[in-house]
Amino acid sequence: MYDWLLFFHVAAAFALVSAIVVFSVVSIAGWRADRPSTAVSLFRLSKVATPLVIAGSLLTLILGIWLAIYLDAYQVWDGWILASLAIWAIAQWSGKQSGRDYTRAQQLATRLVDEGKDEPSAELRSLLQSRHGLMLQLITYAAVLAILVLMVYKPGA
Amino acid sequence: MTTAAIRPDDWNFPLLLHVLGAMVLVGGLVAVVSGLVIAWRRDEAQTLLTRLAFRTLLFVVLPSYLLMRITAQWVASREKLDDADLAWISIGYIVTDAGAVILLLSLILGYLGVRRARSEGGGGRGLFRALTVLSSILLVALLVAMWAMTTKPI
Numbered sequence: 001m002y003d004w005l006l007f008f009h010v011a012a013a014f015a016l017v018s019a020i021v022v023f024s025v026v027s028i029a030g031w032r033a034d035r036p037s038t039a040v041s042l043f044r045l046s047k048v049a050t051p052l053v054i055a056g057s058l059l060t061l062i063l064g065i066w067l068a069i070y071l072d073a074y075q076v077w078d079g080w081i082l083a084s085l086a087i088w089a090i091a092q093w094s095g096k097q098s099g100r101d102y103t104r105a106q107q108l109a110t111r112l113v114d115e116g117k118d119e120p121s122a123e124l125r126s127l128l129q130s131r132h133g134l135m136l137q138l139i140t141y142a143a144v145l146a147i148l149v150l151m152v153y154k155p156g157a
Numbered sequence: 158m159t160t161a162a163i164r165p166d167d168w169n170f171p172l173l174l175h176v177l178g179a180m181v182l183v184g185g186l187v188a189v190v191s192g193l194v195i196a197w198r199r200d201e202a203q204t205l206l207t208r209l210a211f212r213t214l215l216f217v218v219l220p221s222y223l224l225m226r227i228t229a230q231w232v233a234s235r236e237k238l239d240d241a242d243l244a245w246i247s248i249g250y251i252v253t254d255a256g257a258v259i260l261l262l263s264l265i266l267g268y269l270g271v272r273r274a275r276s277e278g279g280g281g282r283g284l285f286r287a288l289t290v291l292s293s294i295l296l297v298a299l300l301v302a303m304w305a306m307t308t309k310p311i
Contacts, residue, residue, distance in 0.1 A: 003308040010307045011300075014183050021184025021217065022191065029209050041202035042209075048191040145177075152173045153166075 005070060009063035013148075016056030020095075020144060022049035027102065027137065030128040034120040039109035039128065046102070053095065061088060073157065080157060084150045091143035094136045101133035171231040178224030179303065185217035186296040193289040204274055207285050211267035214260075214292070222260055226253050248305035252298045259295045263288055 026046045033039050064084070068076045075081070105127035112121060189210045196206035229249065233239050238246055266288045273281035 007304055007307040010303065014180055014303065017180035018184035018187040021181060022188045025185075025188045025192075025209065025213050025217070038205060041199075041205050044195050044199070044202060045188065045191055045206070045209075048187065052187070148177060148180075149173060152176065153169050 002067075002070065005063055005067050009060060009067055012056050012059030012063060014056075015052045016060055017144065019049040019053035019056060020140065022046065022052070023099075023102075024137070027128075027133070030102075030105070033128055034122075034125040035118055036109040036112035036121060036124060037118045039105060039124060040113050043102075043106040043109065046106075057088075057092060061085075074154075078157060080150045080153075080155050084147050087143045087146050087150070091140050091147070094139040094143065098133045098136035098140065101127065101130045101136070105130075168232060168235050171228045171235060175225055175228035175232055178221045178226075178228060179299070181221035182218060182225050183296065183299055183303075185213055185221055186292055186299070188213045189218060189292045190289060190296055193285055193292065196285065197289065207274060207281070208271055210285075210288070211271050214263055214267050219260065219264065222256065226257070229253065243309075245305040245309045249302050252302040256295050256298060259291050259298075263291045263295070266291065
């Protein structure tokens with residue numbers, strides 16, 4: 001039972017990080033894109049990452065708490081687990097906020113393509129190069145890395 | 158109820174890098190396979206997504222593979238498991254060593270595919286299809302290795 005709980009917990013974490021990598025590939029490639037059709041093609045990739053981020057986020061949380069209850073060595077109220085839960089919430093918030101910026105870019109690109117306007121768009125470029133979105137992405141990376149550090153080092157355990 | 162194994166602290170840093178490398182490696186391969194499959198199905202996105210898949214292979218998958226593999230050896234030497242006859246260690250070595258060959262082949266196919274697409278305008282489809290298959294095999298093999306690393310069957 002423990003082995004399978006751990007396996008699915010780790011698999012969920014892999015799904016979450018995979019989604020972050022896919023979103024990062026899209027945002028880095030999108031940084032220099034200004035044509036709506038290019039942006040639309042790139043955003044097709046992010047459709048793969050959306051279910052991964054949802055499943056990964058929920059399952060890491062549920063299975064992580066389950067593991068903490070199941071194991072004698074740990075308690076849900078251990079400092080490193082509470083810190084992980086708090087950082088998990090921060091990662092969710094920053095990930096969702098940065099996703100909103102990119103959703104606006106995706107909607108604009110799709111609308112322009114539907115209207116047959118594929119010339120470079122300054123508005124689209126500014127959305128794809130949003131510093132706000134980039135900062136939030138960096139916060140998400142830092143939060144996920146911090147959770148991984150806590151999971152490996154388990155300070156105080 | 159059960160008790161988790163507690164490992165010595167000095168294994169933690171290489172283990173952190175190993176897990177981080179493995180996670181980014183799997184994520185990079187998910188991006189590569191997804192990009193190639195979408196490019197396969199949509200002509201208008203083919204050039205962009207196949208080039209992006211090759212760059213992801215080169216700049217994300219290759220470095221993260223090296224990080225994962227080098228730190229795997231580091232962890233194994235710290236745990237004195239270099240020559241251990243354990244199924245989960247053997248699975249890890251088989252997958253990563255075969256994975257190195259698959260990754261090298263994938264990089265060659267991707268490079269040739271991007272070159273052909275550039276010179277022939279939309280060419281290299283066969284090469285990208287072969288790359289999709291190889292990357293998918295590597296991704297599945299890594300998931301098997303992840304199962305072996307976490308459940309540690311004997």
